[in-house]
Amino acid sequence: MTKIGLEIHGYIVSNEKLFCKCKSEHGLKYSKPNTNICPTCCGMPGAKPLLPNKKAMNKVIQIALILGCKINKKLVWARKHYDWPDLPKGYQNTISGPYAIPVGEKGKFLGIKITEAHLEEDPAAWNPKTGEIDYNRSGSPLIEIVTEPDFKNSEEVIAWLKQLISTLNYIKAIDKNVGIKADVNISVSGGKRIEIKNINSLKNIKTAIAYEIQRQQKELPKIQETRMFEETKGITIKMRTKEEAQDYRFISEPDLPVIKIEKSRVEKIKSELPETPHEKLKKLIKKYKIKKSSAEVLTKKFEVVEFFEKIIEKTNPKLAVRWVTEELLSVLNYNKKELEDVEIKPEHFIELLKKIEKGFITELNAKDILRSWKEKSSSPKIKEHSQISGTKEIEKICKQIIKENKKAVEDYKSGKKESLNFLIGQVMRLSNKRADFETTRKILKEKLKK
Ligand SMILES: [Zn+2]
Incomplete structure (x- = not known):
């Protein structure tokens, strides 16, 4: 043997x-x-x-x-x-x-x-x-x-x-x-x-x-x-x-x-011994019902899992898992930084997630806010980021975009479905990413049928 x-x-x-x-x-x-x-x-x-x-x-x-x-x-x-x-x-x-x-x-x-x-x-x-x-x-x-x-x-x-x-x-x-x-x-x-x-x-x-x-x-x-x-x-x-x-x-x-x-x-x-990653993993799965694959990402680094544990109690768990394991980590990776190198306060992160959940800001705008926290976080200001979910307002912007992008509209009508993404992107740009994504997509599709 x-x-x-x-x-x-x-x-x-x-x-x-x-x-x-x-x-x-x-x-x-x-x-x-x-x-x-x-x-x-x-x-x-x-x-x-x-x-x-x-x-x-x-x-x-x-x-x-x-x-x-x-x-x-x-x-x-x-x-x-x-x-x-x-x-x-x-x-x-x-x-x-x-x-x-x-x-x-x-x-x-x-x-x-x-x-x-x-x-x-x-x-x-x-x-x-x-x-x-x-x-x-x-x-x-x-x-x-x-x-x-x-x-x-x-x-x-x-x-x-x-x-x-x-x-x-x-x-x-x-x-x-x-x-x-x-x-x-x-x-x-x-x-x-x-x-x-x-x-x-x-x-x-x-x-x-x-x-x-x-x-x-x-x-x-x-x-x-x-x-x-x-x-x-x-x-x-x-x-x-x-x-x-x-x-x-x-x-x-x-x-x-x-x-x-x-x-x-x-x-x-x-x-004074902290919990080992193994113990933390078991806890995340049992206590917060988190998928094993996400729990593994969270427990890779002590700072990350500590941060997560601070915000999970006060936010929607699903949103918290996704925003920590995907959005936060990708911003850190992009800037080649560790969580301990930047000063992101849990309370600011909680505030951000609450605003997404309540529909005060779009996820796209929330991502922009997160990206602006390269050095340190601040309380997310919603005035300039507040989400537009009213159909009328979005409809107005869609109309303008359709008018300004004849080529993409024709392409879409002749079967190039990816042109829709381009048009959605234009609506996002014009609305400062404040338009609700799903509503925009629905309205555009509806309008392009005609
Ligand atoms: Zn010496």
């Missing part, structure tokens, strides 16, 4: 690095190389670590709790030794290895057993082609989540990872702009365990697992080994025979004390 286990690495959202006060940023898009550095994160001789960043510690406890882990009372930091250009100290500080007690262990998340969740520092970024090293990343807090080999195929892995990522994004625990990396352990019946290191996207994880299962079924692995994923070819390549824990010469860290996690601290974090 195929068995797959994961070691997932993600950057903890934190302003500061783990053992110094330097800014924690990941990637070149933020700062020039080697600008957020100090003797501690550059591993200079004699530089000592500060106590681990409390905010990062709290985040890891929060994640471990969401994963159903038991939180340990004492954390022991260890040194994991290896020589590599990105590691100036010659060791990495981690809460993993044979002597360490992880932050959380023995959890379960959506049917998959969690072995442990722990914290460690990131090494620097090394470019093997140029030899350049950027220490901005060095010392940033990383979480590692280790699962039991409970997965049977790549589909299961991807579906689970998607849920995990959306949950971690939900509680703003990991830096979503950087994403996750995973080491994947795979073994097939009768074969040894193979580890594929550092795969950096869901797509690549899926490809690597599918390739590796096929490969192992053909040539059953006799010894443990570590492989890497070659993205351009979609295959895995042998790196080395698998290193053992003793190869890293783990020792407990003499410069850091044992960290005590008080019960009250865990209880406080527990009491």
Whole structure:
């Protein structure tokens, strides 16, 4: 039977690095190389670590709790030794290895057993082609989540990872702009365990697992080994025979004390945990009778579902679902913004939906108002937007449009039905989108029959 286990690495959202006060940023898009550095994160001789960043510690406890882990009372930091250009100290500080007690262990998340969740520092970024090293990343807090080999195929892995990522994004625990990396352990019946290191996207994880299962079924692995994923070819390549824990010469860290996690601290974090996307989804379907597909869109982002929950109680549910999942999200997408980047007040949105429902404004005009809220919302003014639903007034405008657009009228009469849409558009333009759509269509059709 195929068995797959994961070691997932993600950057903890934190302003500061783990053992110094330097800014924690990941990637070149933020700062020039080697600008957020100090003797501690550059591993200079004699530089000592500060106590681990409390905010990062709290985040890891929060994640471990969401994963159903038991939180340990004492954390022991260890040194994991290896020589590599990105590691100036010659060791990495981690809460993993044979002597360490992880932050959380023995959890379960959506049917998959969690072995442990722990914290460690990131090494620097090394470019093997140029030899350049950027220490901005060095010392940033990383979480590692280790699962039991409970997965049977790549589909299961991807579906689970998607849920995990959306949950971690939900509680703003990991830096979503950087994403996750995973080491994947795979073994097939009768074969040894193979580890594929550092795969950096869901797509690549899926490809690597599918390739590796096929490969192992053909040539059953006799010894443990570590492989890497070659993205351009979609295959895995042998790196080395698998290193053992003793190869890293783990020792407990003499410069850091044992960290005590008080019960009250865990209880406080527990009491402040938000609902997971999974729980929210169930609630939306049950409490508000929302279709699963819409509920899935709503629960993808925490801010969106929070916003929705604020307006659903005070508006027509059907209208609210459509206006949040379609109109609001498309305006945000168009402007390449997230809901938290713009200041749209729920009360303004509620007002807008009420005006649509009461027929004070047309949906087209409401869309214009929504589009004007690119930076922030304001109370929707209906005077200049108020809907015209009186037949007489619309009839007058239709007459004028028919008079002014002889070509389109002829086209329609000779069978080009799409000309009607053009004429409706003209009525909308002339009425400043205030004419009721259905009434306009009816009147135009009637008039064109003659
Ligand atoms: Zn530093």
